[in-house]
Amino acid sequence: MKNKIVKKIIYIFAVIVQILLITSAFVLNSLTDTKAGVMHHVYYKRYEYEQGIYSQSNLTIQSIVAVAICILLAFLLFLAIKKGKDKFHIIQIALGLISGILVYFVINNSVFIDMLAYPYFIMAFEIVLGIQVVIIIISRLVK
DSSP states (O other), X not given: OHHXXXXXXXXXXXXXXXXXXXXXXXXXXXXXXXXXXXXXXXXXXXXXXXXXXXXXXXXXXXXXXXXXXHHHHHHHHHHHHHHXXXXXXXXXXXXXXXXXXXXXXXXXXXXXXXXXXHHHHHHHHHHHHHHHHHXXXXXXXXX
């Protein structure tokens, strides 16, 4: 009983962190329109990130990894449904699949590319995907 409550608390915390990450990226982007200091900082950081971790070649690699994760999660979702796993596990895999698709969409869609906070969107969605993968692994290992 105590172990079940701890798992629920950890899961709720993870969901809150995921929601806050995505929300903060959108808030940061809206602040770039109204606050000059924020706009200058985000512009400078975007330039730095584009020279490093978010260079065009690295974004291509990240897109390929996102697609590979999506394929793996789609396969796991198929197996989970086929084997009749519990609904929580199936929903978590589906959310992971959606997160992977969103990562690919954020990296490659011009709507996000044109936003000044583009690197922050990529960070937020990749971290959300990472958290979701950890949730899937933990929900599979801990029963």
